[in-house]
Amino acid sequence: MRLQINVQLDYNLSRACDLLLQIEAAAIPEQIIEHSELLLSPCEHLARVPAQDNIGERIWLRTEGQFTADYRAIVRIERILRDPAVLPAIPPHRLPGETVQYLLPSRYCASNQFTDFVDSNFGRFQGGARLAAIRDWVARHLSYVPGSSNSDTTAIDTFHGREGVCRDYAHLLITLARAGEIPARFASVYAPGVTPPDFHAVAEVFLGGEWHLVDATGMATEGEMAKIGIGRDSGDVAFLTAFGPLYFNSQKVSVTQLPD
Template identity: 45%
Template sequence: MRITIDVAMTYRFPRPNTVFLALEAAKGAGQTVVQEHLDIGRAALSRISGDSDVGERVWAQVPDCEMNLTYRALLDVTRPEPRFETLEAMPLHLIPGDVAPYLRPSRYCQSDKFMTFVQRRFGDLSGGLQILALRDWIETNLTYVPGSSDADTNVLETFAGRQGVCRDYAHLMCSLVRAAQIPARMVAVYSPDVEPPDFHAVTEVWLSGKWWLVDATGMTSAASMAIIAVGRDAYDVAFMDSQEPAELLVQSVAVKRV
């Protein structure tokens, strides 16, 4: 599937600023960047590898008190849909060293608090079938409510309140999967199926020796996602971190099938 991505944003700062960006589509992992262009005016840019070597992050030294940014890309997504019923969980002692950190609790994903719940509710399942059951439980029991959470909302609050946005769904999915002793990480993606159009958060789970995408909101599927970044939770995959207070003036995200 070929998709186009068009991002535009304007932020105001009290003084010249350095920002850390994660908004360019990653190369590889079932997707090919045909062409792309990032424009941040007079800002000086430097790049580093993203977490787990997925994608790149950009340091932008903005010399003015306003940042005008555009990002446009054309991608081919060739990733197949997972067949979760055929996938198996790996024994813990065989999980690779770069994957093992995604078994642990993190800032917004207190997975250790859910171990009893997962064992009692889903302990008779394993591997991909357990992942499907966890995904279905979240999609059934949570209500997608824009504005119902903020940047400080953690997974315990989401579980208790039974509502949230994609960030909260992904945090809960990561937490329940880790509680089942399966590695899980948060993934920032673009997708033409997301409504309203915006940066989207999903989950990757480690089964049968590979990472597999799953969206607990049910909005999109692996074959229509463009991966941006991965991490332990939202703290690691935020599209922008700013040294100075940032005032949003304009922001739009448009993703379309070609």
């Protein structure tokens, strides 16, 4: 699958401050960047640094006044697809070292608070079957409600409120998977068909010795997502982090499937 990605950001800064930007599709073996162009408004400083686990890049910026970013890319997805539901789990003591952090609680994903719930509701399942049961539970019990959450909303809040947006679906799925001894991390992606069009958030789980993207909202499938970056939760992979006052003007994200 080939995706055409167009992103426009427009913000104002009342004074000079630092920004951390991550909006480019990652150049990794499972996806080929056929074309990429990033146009930024004038900046005092610009430096690229590796993102989490070297998946994608972040850009350090220092600027003031109006900040704009125009990103255009064509990405070809060449991901090897396997149904996670049939894959075996790996016992914690046999997990690769790089997966361990994704088995532990994090800021938005307090998995240690859900061990009893997961044991009671999904304990009869193993491996990918457990993950599939958790995904289906999240899909059934949450309602997708734009504006129902904010940047402080945690998986615990979502569990009790039973509503949210893609970020909240991903956080709750990640939390329950970790509580069920399945390493899970947060992935920021581009995908066609997302409503409303925006940066999309999904979970990525480690089963059968490999990572798989899982979207509990049902809006995207693994074979049609272009990965931007990953993290323990959304705090690690925000598309724009400002270390100072930042004011929103406009934002547009468009993802279109192209002929192969």
